[in-house]
Amino acid sequence: KQEVTQIPAALSVPEGENLVLNCSFTDSAIYNLQWFRQDPGKGLTSLLLIQSSQREQTSGRLNASLDKSSGRSTLYIAASQPGDSATYLCAVYNYGQNFVFGPGTRLSVLP
């Protein structure tokens, strides 16, 4: 059964710092991996989707990498801003199974 963990559970950084969020999964036979953002009391917004054949995806200041063999993905946020404060969740999809979400990393960027 696929399990997804995220470290750290919470992170607080000063504005302008580059940071890395980590996601680990136990079953490496994934179809794709997705990173989401969730603001307090809101739904999820998709940030980046990486197919199993890809190594990374970039969108603006965000870069997500995928290492299937080691069961890991990282989300890199460059030059963090207070508006980046949110919970970041990763989720993995194994073909024919249900999407499995990690518990999230709660990020606070201090001005």
Added chain:
Amino acid sequence: DGGITQSPKYLFRKEGQNVTLSCEQNLNHDAMYWYRQDPGQGLRLIYYSQIVNDFQKGDIAEGYSVSREKKESFPLTVTSAQKNPTAFYLCASSIDLGRGQRQPQHFGDGTRLSIL
């Protein structure tokens, strides 16, 4: 603008009461999903529907029921059999990804359910 509307935003349930959470989408998506979110845990799938008049149990369906009479609507009923219903409930949708893919693409803003 297209999107998913969940209502109400906050809901309180009394002991022994059934309550229904509404989810409506105007994205013309075929598939719809209900998730439960508890603090410190990932989202868990309750039910999903890939087509009108058909739905399947997710990982934690006990104590919940759904219907899919219209493409746009996928209401979730939390029954009295659900002994720990306090959580944040999220509805999601996706296009038909084919070949049994079950991957939500758009999410509503959730309903927070609490016990009185």
